[in-house]
Amino acid sequence: MxxxxxxxxxxxxxxxxxxxxxxxxxxxxxxxxxxxxxxxxxxxxxxxxxxxxxxxxxVDYQTGNLVIEPVENEKYIEDTSSLQKKIEGLPEIIGSSARLRSSGVISHQGKEVGTVIYGIDPGDESQVTHLESAMLSGEFISCPDRGEIILGREVSGGYGALMESKSLGGVEVGNTVNVKIEGVNREFRVKGIYSTLYSNTDSSAYINKADMEEILGVKNRANEIAVKTTSDISEEDARMKLLSLGIKEEIRTWHEFAGMLxxxxxxxxxxxxxxxxxxxxxxxxxxxxxxxxxxxxxxxxxxxxxxxxxxxxxxxxxxxxxxxxxxxxxxxxxxxxxxxxxxxxxxxxxxxxxxxxxxxxxxxxxxxxxxxxxxxxxxxxxxxxxxxxxxxxxxxxxxxx
Amino acid sequence: MENNTKSDVIIETKDVTRIFYMGEVEVKALRGVSLKIKRGEFVAIMGSSGSGKSTFLNQLGLLDIPTSGTVIINSIDTSKMSEKEKGNFRLHNLGYVFQDYALLPELSAIENVCLPLMMQGKSKEEYQRAASAVLISVGLEDRLDQFPSKMSGGQQQRVSIARALAHKPRVLFADEPCANLDSLASKQILELFRKFNKEEDQTIVMVTHEEWHMEYVDRVIRLKDGVLES
Structure with missing residues (x-):
């Protein structure tokens, strides 16, 4: 059978x-x-x-879809305003945010927290990330603001911070904090406190780019440029488009940027x-x-x-x-x-x-x-x-x- | 009682023994049974409870393996067969009727009868025709698609007989086929056996303990304590 x-x-x-x-x-x-x-x-x-x-x-709170970084052995991307104009000329690009990034120490009433502090153009940043909508208290910094800072909840403390003991222990909007970047001490008024649920961002702080330029003594430079693309183009294709503009800096998609993730x-x-x-x-x-x-x-x-x-x-x-x-x-x-x-x-x-x-x-x-x-x-x-x-x-x- | 003069022997046993072990106790169910059954014979195996009659039927029907001795069916020494070969032999040459009918409850009457024929590799037309014919011959023409649970004991036993006969086996084995039936249904079953025995020359070996069944059979083999009664 x-x-x-x-x-x-x-x-x-x-x-x-x-x-x-x-x-x-x-x-x-x-x-x-x-x-x-x-x-x-x-x-x-x-x-x-x-x-x-x-x-x-x-992607929403830190890198955007692409991140442009300085060429090897360089600390800064030069002439960022021209570069941003060039990038934003592409129809697939929604916006770009040139950031100065530095480690620093923020202190308040005897407590201090070492953190990463970004100098941003608030208008540009809002084109790339949703940071502006992540405010728990106070407001996002705006272009003319000087001497103001927004803190992630892990820095400020309170608001359900996960690492309360390592924070400033409950800084509130309106308080003044001391910020020390590369040996320069400045006082900043806390304009807002945010939470994105993304721990890297929540452990950072943002100030106006003009303040950061002053502290670092640089002009029209950036440590990174985050780029937001439209949803109909893949990160890899967008990267190729930027490369075709003749950009010599390193262009990474968020995938490459996400080591910890x-x-x-x-x-x-x-x-x-x-x-x-x-x-x-x-x-x-x-x-x-x-x-x-x-x-x-x-x-x-x-x-x-x-x-x-x-x-x-x-x-x-x-x-x-x-x-x-x-x-x-x-x-x-x-x-x-x-x-x-x-x-x-x-x-x-x-x-x-x-x-x-x-x-x-x-x-x-x-x-x-x-x-x-x-x-x-x-x-x-x-x-x-x-x-x-x-x-x-x-x-x-x-x-x- | 046994007549060995006829040459047309379908079953021959030689000194068949069967020992069961219940823990450390050895139970000798069969103590060396030798006999011959002729083609076309209707034989009853009788004996009191525990005499070894069902055990002997199981040896003849290749449902069990003797501890020693041989069972020869249709001139084939079955002791040399593998389990798979025995299964195949049972499928093509033997038919079984069990005391409790042993029908598959999820199959209708005709499906129960078709099953061995399907297994033989017959075409759908062939097995359906054969199954219908045999069910009609046992008087169940109006119950072909009925399920066992909807049938009386007598009707179920008739389906069981139809299943056992559908593939035209060389030998039909029946183990107390009337034990669960009333006397009227029992008579009907025995008459069916008699009919197939006479009309189709069907060899039938039946275990029973009812003395009145003797009138339907050609020969009675009596067992007592695992040996043939002389």
């Missing part, structure tokens, strides 16, 4: 068992498969959402895979138990089938097909629930987590790879008990001897 004909008998037995078998067991098994699939992809989606949110925070992302990916593996192991055990109980209940039927000459492989295959059909229905239901209910719901009502709102997006590759692993679990989880049982003697199967 050829394999195809044996397969037909297996499929015949499996389909009849699913359609006409115990409805409760069928429903329960499919429900278990659906929940396992959802559990695996939900957790994965949450971690995936966290990664996306981390990246989004960095990559570490976090790879950690999250590792976690995601580890939890998926645990989820799959649990899935395997549950599938094994559900199918094992189902098969043990059919011990005598297996014996009768063997007695009347049904091939052991046909019997085992019929149980594997059943499990795969259960898995197929369960996974399909899980996918539909995720795709048409959970994902759209979390897009409208994002989950609020520490790094901000996240939506649960199910990527097809993710869904298919997890589904494939669940199918594998169903095949192994059904094959082992079916094989072990079907190889028992007929006396044991039929009469329990």
């Amino acid at each position: 050829i394999i195809l004909e044996k397969g037909k008998v297996s499929f015949f037995l499996a389909s009849r068992s699913i359609i006409r078998g115990n409805k409760g067991i069928t429903t329960f098994t499919i429900l278990v498969m659906t929940l396992i699939f959802l559990q695996i992809v939900l957790f994965s989606s949450i971690l995936g959402g966290v990664t996306v949110q981390f990246n989004k925070l960095m 990559k570490t976090i992302e790879s950690t999250l990916t590792m976690l995601r895979n580890a939890f998926s593996a645990i989820g799959l192991l649990i899935a395997f055990v549950i599938i094994f138990v559900v199918i094992y109980v189902n098969i043990v209940n059919k011990k005598r039927q297996i014996g009768v089938q063997k007695a009347i000459g049904i091939d052991q492989k046909v019997i085992v295959t019929s149980f594997v097909i059943q499990a795969v059909l259960y898995a197929f229905i369960g996974i399909t239901l899980g996918y539909l629930i995720m795709h048409y209910i959970i994902s759209p719901y979390t897009i409208v009502h994002p989950l609020q987590i520490a790094v901000g709102p996240i939506s649960l997006i199910l990527e097809n590759f993710e869904a298919f790879s997890r589904a494939a692993l669940l199918f594998l679990a169903a095949v192994i989880g059904s094959f082992i008990p079916a094989y072990n049982l079907s190889k028992k003697s007929l006396l044991e199967l039929i009469w329990g001897k």
Whole structure:
């Protein structure tokens, strides 16, 4: 008898068992498969959402889409105003922000915090990042403002700062802080306190670029220029466009800029895979138990089938097909629930987590790879008990001897 | 009781023993049974409870492996067969009727009967025609698509007989086929056996403990304490 004909008998037995078998067991098994699939992809989606949110925070509050840096061995980009004009002439560029960046020490009432301080043109910065909308208290600095500073909540303290003890311990808007940059001490009035949830930005401070130029003794220079592009162009294509303008400085996409984030992302990916593996192991055990109980209940039927000459492989295959059909229905239901209910719901009502709102997006590759692993679990989880049982003697199967 | 003069022997056993182990206790269910069953014979194996009659039937039907001795069916020494070969042999040459019918509850009457034929690789048309014919011959023409749970015990046993006979086996084995039936249904089943035995020359080996069943069979083999009663 050829394999195809044996397969037909297996499929015949499996389909009849699913359609006409115990409805409760069928429903329960499919429900278990659906929940396992959802559990695996939900957790994965949450971690995936966290990664996306981390990246989004960095793009929205620090790097923009591209970052131009000085050529090697140079500290500054020269003649930034001309360069910015050139860049902003491209239709794909929304804006650019030339920043002076320096480490400094901010002190207030005996407490001091070492931090990175940026000198920015507030108008330009608002074209690139959403810093202006991240104010918790006070206001964003404006172009004519001099001697004013905005502080991230990790610097000011209060407002739910994560590292309160390392902050200035609760500086408020209107307070005066002392800022020391490259040996120069200046007093600044705190104009605003912000929180972006992006820890690098929240641990920084911003002053007007004119103040920074004065302190550093430079003019029309920058340590970096953050560039915001339109959404219809990829970062790599935008980089090529800028290079075609003859810009000799280093142009990096935010991906290259995100050293720390990559570490976090790879950690999250590792976690995601580890939890998926645990989820799959649990899935395997549950599938094994559900199918094992189902098969043990059919011990005598297996014996009768063997007695009347049904091939052991046909019997085992019929149980594997059943499990795969259960898995197929369960996974399909899980996918539909995720795709048409959970994902759209979390897009409208994002989950609020520490790094901000996240939506649960199910990527097809993710869904298919997890589904494939669940199918594998169903095949192994059904094959082992079916094989072990079907190889028992007929006396044991039929009469329990 | 045994007549060895006829040459057309379908089953021959030679000194078959079967020992079961229950913990450390050795139970000798069969203590060396030798006999011959002729082609076309309707034989009843009788004996009191624990006499070894069902154990002996299981050896004849290749459902169990004797501790020693040989079972030869249709001139083939079955002791030399692998489990897979025995399965294949059962599929093509033997039919079984169990005390509790042993139908697959998720299959209709005709599907239960079709199953061994499907396994034999018959075409859909072939197996459906054969299954319908045999179900009609056992008087279930109006119950082809009925499920076992909707049938009486007698009807289920008739489906079981149809399943056992659909592939025209060389030997039909029946283990107390009437044990769960009332006397009317029992008579109907025995008459069916008799009909197939006479009309189709079907060899039947049946285990029973009812003395009145003797009137339907050609020969009675009596077992006592695992040996043939002389």
